[in-house]
Amino acid sequence: xxxxxIIKPDKNLKGTINLPASKSETNRLMIIKHLSNEKISxxxxxxxxxxxxxxxxxxKINNSKNNDDTxxxxxxxxxxxxxxxxxxxxSVTPGKWLLTGSExxxxxxxxxxxxxxxxxxxxxxYTEKTGFPPILIKGKKLKNNKTExxxxxxxxxxxxxxxxxxxxxxxxxxxxxxxxISESYISMTLKILDTFGIKTQKTQDEIxxxxxxxxxxxxxxxxxxxxxxxxxETACLADDVNLFLKGxxxxxxxxxxxxxxxxxxxxxKSVFENNGLRLLKTxxxxxxFFNFNFISNPDIAQTIAATCIGMNINAELTGLNNLYIKxxxxxxxxxxxxxxxxxxxxxxxxxxxxxxxxxxxxIKNIIFDTYNDHRMAMCLxxxxxxxxxxxxxxxxxxxxxxxxxxDDLEKIGFKLTIK
Numbered sequence: 001x002x003x004x005x006i007i008k009p010d011k012n013l014k015g016t017i018n019l020p021a022s023k024s025e026t027n028r029l030m031i032i033k034h035l036s037n038e039k040i041s042x043x044x045x046x047x048x049x050x051x052x053x054x055x056x057x058x059x060k061i062n063n064s065k066n067n068d069d070t071x072x073x074x075x076x077x078x079x080x081x082x083x084x085x086x087x088x089x090x091s092v093t094p095g096k097w098l099l100t101g102s103e104x105x106x107x108x109x110x111x112x113x114x115x116x117x118x119x120x121x122x123x124x125x126y127t128e129k130t131g132f133p134p135i136l137i138k139g140k141k142l143k144n145n146k147t148e149x150x151x152x153x154x155x156x157x158x159x160x161x162x163x164x165x166x167x168x169x170x171x172x173x174x175x176x177x178x179x180x181i182s183e184s185y186i187s188m189t190l191k192i193l194d195t196f197g198i199k200t201q202k203t204q205d206e207i208x209x210x211x212x213x214x215x216x217x218x219x220x221x222x223x224x225x226x227x228x229x230x231x232x233e234t235a236c237l238a239d240d241v242n243l244f245l246k247g248x249x250x251x252x253x254x255x256x257x258x259x260x261x262x263x264x265x266x267x268x269k270s271v272f273e274n275n276g277l278r279l280l281k282t283x284x285x286x287x288x289f290f291n292f293n294f295i296s297n298p299d300i301a302q303t304i305a306a307t308c309i310g311m312n313i314n315a316e317l318t319g320l321n322n323l324y325i326k327x328x329x330x331x332x333x334x335x336x337x338x339x340x341x342x343x344x345x346x347x348x349x350x351x352x353x354x355x356x357x358x359x360x361x362x363i364k365n366i367i368f369d370t371y372n373d374h375r376m377a378m379c380l381x382x383x384x385x386x387x388x389x390x391x392x393x394x395x396x397x398x399x400x401x402x403x404x405x406x407d408d409l410e411k412i413g414f415k416l417t418i419k
Contacts, residue, residue: 003367004395004406006384007415011239015412017231018246019223021046022254023401024185026221027054027081028192031089031163034058038216040196044247045221048401054082064095071136073098078327078372078400080108081156083133087113088160091122092167093139098127100134104372107132108325113157116149116174117142145170148177154322155182158207159189165209166198174207181321184255184296191253195219223247223276225256227378227402229303231279232259234382234412236266237310241281243412248277256300262292266307286311295319298326299375301353305334306379308355309343310386315355324350327400328371337368337380341387367391374400381409391419 026046033040045051057074064072072095076082083101087110090097100106111131114124123138145168149157158176165172180186190200190207197215201208228245235241248257250272260270260277267284270277290308294301294317301320308315323330331347338345341363344356366387370377374397384390398405410416 001394002396003419004392005389005417005419006381006392006409007389008384008413009415010413011237011385013235013238013241013243013412016244016246017408017411018404019227019248020048020402020404021221021247022224023048023050023081023226024188024224024254025192026051027085028159028163028189029219029221030054030058031085032192032196032214034061034089035164035167036196036214036216038214040214040216041218043218043220046224046401047403049399049403050079050081050401053077053079054085057082057086061090061093061097071096071098073100076101076105078102078105080105080154080326083108083110084113084154084156084160085163087124087135087137088117088164090137090139091117091120091124092142092164095139097137097139098134099137104327105133109153110135112150112153113160116147116157116161119147120144120168120172142168143170146173146175148175150178151176151180152178152321153181153325155180155185158186162186162189162193162200162207162209166193166212166214169211171210171212172208174209176205176207179295181295181319182298188253188255222249222252222254224401225252225254225259226299227405228277229256229259229300230378230382230405232263232268233303233307233310233379234385235268235279235281236263236307237382237385239281241268241279243279244273244276245279246276248272255297258297259300262300262304265290266311287313289314289316291316291318293319295321298323302330302334302375302379305338305353305355306383309338309341310383312357313355314357315353317353317355318351320353321351327373328376330373330376333369333371333373333376337376340366340368341383363387364389367393370394370397372397374398374402378402378405381405381414384414
């Protein structure tokens with residue numbers, strides 16, 4: 001296993017970061033383009049490994065002979081988005097499909113989406129453990145147009161259904177059961193559908209989409225706000241900051257643009273300019289306590305947690321309902337790594353993460369593990385500003401969403417060495 005040593009010689013932060021394109025937008029655009037009979041052009045595609053996995057899968061689907069006697073196997077490795085989006089897509093794609101993934105993927109639940117698709121008359125069967133991948137799908141036209149889904153596990157189940165809805169002969173009436181988590185991602189899906197001319201109706205617990213055709217359009221994908229979170233964290237922990245993040249928009253489809261408001265509390269000033277966002281530092285006094293509900297923005301929870309650790313403040317982070325079913329159990333992973341910093345943390349009911357201010361500031365020989373989770377690696381890296389030197393095992397995990405993260409870290413003055 002490779003280990004990356006990270007040192008930040010000073011607390012200055014200046015330069016320009018070419019952020020990767022939004023992984024969330026790219027995934028949705030690829031499904032829309034696949035379903036559309038119109039000419040759709042997508043600019044600024046993400047180069048993340050997750051996107052490569054989905055692209056290869058869609059290419060394999062396009063090249064399949066759709067022979068009922070032949071099963072086409074599609075392996076999405078660790079890509080949860082690809083697993084969920086393809087589960088829905090393949091249900092309406094003629095042919096027999098075996099959809100599988102890595103060992104970790106086989107531990108991530110799929111039952112709510114499969115149940116919802118089966119109500120629509122989809123032909124899906126589990127081939128190993130009930131409720132989890134792999135699954136065998138026989139794609140066909142779906143007769144029914146009404147279904148329901150648990151909305152307190154993953155918003156991607158809902159987005160997967162919404163993306164195929166315009167292509168269903170009778171459209172879709174989707175009933176949402178339970179408290180909705182990651183709602184900002186559902187909103188993103190609906191806004192993207194609207195951009196391509198798809199009319200939708202949404203109430204508090206129901207979404208209706210009639211059969212429609214996606215309209216021809218050129219779409220430029222915005223930079224990734226979740227990727228930007230690591231630079232907000234870095235700016236917060238530094239003293240002298242003038243950092244420009246390219247490709248971010250003030251009116252964004254991405255819910256993680258809430259970072260602007262969150263980090264205002266931590267002394268990071270955001271100034272929108274042409275084609276991007278400039279981060280500066282203010283003299284605001286750091287808070288003694290921070291609390292936030294991440295129910296709509298789970299992907300930035302690790303970043304905020306690491307920020308609070310770096311600032312050494314008390315924090316109560318809530319709405320973390322689905323972090324335990326991500327690439328790893330992210331709550332447990334955070335606790336394990338923060339323990340190495342002598343920090344006192346507590347997980348409550350897999351929904352709340354408590355951080356208590358630490359009295360131990362002199363800690364050396366820090367080696368962080370990443371649990372095969374890209375977001376663990378990237379949220380921990382800025383802590384080099386606070387602890388002079390840190391080491392990160394398996395740094396290559398960042399390729400899942402932000403392949404050039406380490407290059408960008410070096411561009412703004414971090415010293416990186418592979419051990």
